[in-house]
Amino acid sequence: MAVVASLHGFSADIAVRRGRGTDSVTVLDSVDLAVRAGSVTALIGESGCGKSMVAAALAGLMPPGSRVRGTVRIGGTDMDVQDEKGWRALRGRRIGLVPQSAATSFTPVRTVGSQLAEICTRLGADRNPEQLCAAVALPADVVDRYPGELSGGMAQRVAIAAALAGRPALLLADEPTSALDPGNAELVWHLLGQACADGAGVLVITHDMPSLLRAQKCDDVAVMARGRVLDQLPLDAALASTDPYLRALLNAVPA
Structure with missing residues (x-):
């Protein structure tokens, strides 16, 4: 390998x-x-x-x-x-990075979808926020929620979705x-x-x-x-x- x-x-x-x-x-x-x-x-x-x-x-x-x-x-x-x-x-x-504190790695006053969309645009990603959320087994409405509305497990999966947006090696x-x-x-x-x-x-x-x-x-x-x-x-x-x-x-x- x-x-x-x-x-x-x-x-x-x-x-x-x-x-x-x-x-x-x-x-x-x-x-x-x-x-x-x-x-x-x-x-x-x-x-x-x-x-x-x-x-x-x-x-x-x-x-x-x-x-x-x-x-x-x-x-x-x-x-x-x-x-x-x-x-x-x-x-x-x-390089994709899933930080130790996923819940605090997102801006609390913006929706999950808007923050993922910004990451997708910056990286020229081939998936949109909804597709990234689906890839980490999150429901579609997560994109409309704020970070404070997520459980710990959901926040961790959003962090993984963000880290995978650019399909890092x-x-x-x-x-x-x-x-x-x-x-x-x-x-x-x-x-x-x-x-x-x-x-x-x-x-x-x-x-x-x-x-x-x-x-x-x-x-x-x-x-x-x-x-x-x-x-x-x-x-x-x-x-x-x-x-x-x-x-x-x-x-x-x-x-």
Whole structure:
């Protein structure tokens, strides 16, 4: 399978202000990770280990002032992390991002349909808002609702619809099932699996091991700790592993 996105030897230091001085904290340390076309990779690890920062690096959304080293490759092209113009050209079209807080990622005073229509126009999408909603199993009248009128599961599906509008080759989903009941979580995994079946490479950052295992949509697991990817391996191999850290992650129950 072709690799649609990868990090190689990627490290990032983030500036932290303390009093009148400025220190830096290393949040990613020589990260190696590959996301393959037509596959779902789950990025798992303890809280605070840098998982969301990996998604930020792959989406070109590193915090201002970050000092980075190593390579980010999207679709075979080595990206300059500081080149915001280049990243803007990729986001939406080549890279779709499902944010961690879907419910707050939309403007509350505009309807879902108007916001999806704006995204479709900007990306030159081949589907309209109604078609996008249908693709994520939402009723047609969702386009006339405001974000505050949606349940958590519906808001998450609207966020997925927005991320899929440009038919990206890489889909990044940050904790997409963390606040959902099992039924909605299963549906979200189904939609991520469908994006994979359509040819996208999907990277899912998750703590929700029960829904990940129930869904049976995950191909690979990448394991993080203390800013590093310790290993990337097939899910079957992860489940058979005797490594105590990996076993603890796979047996975890979401808070």
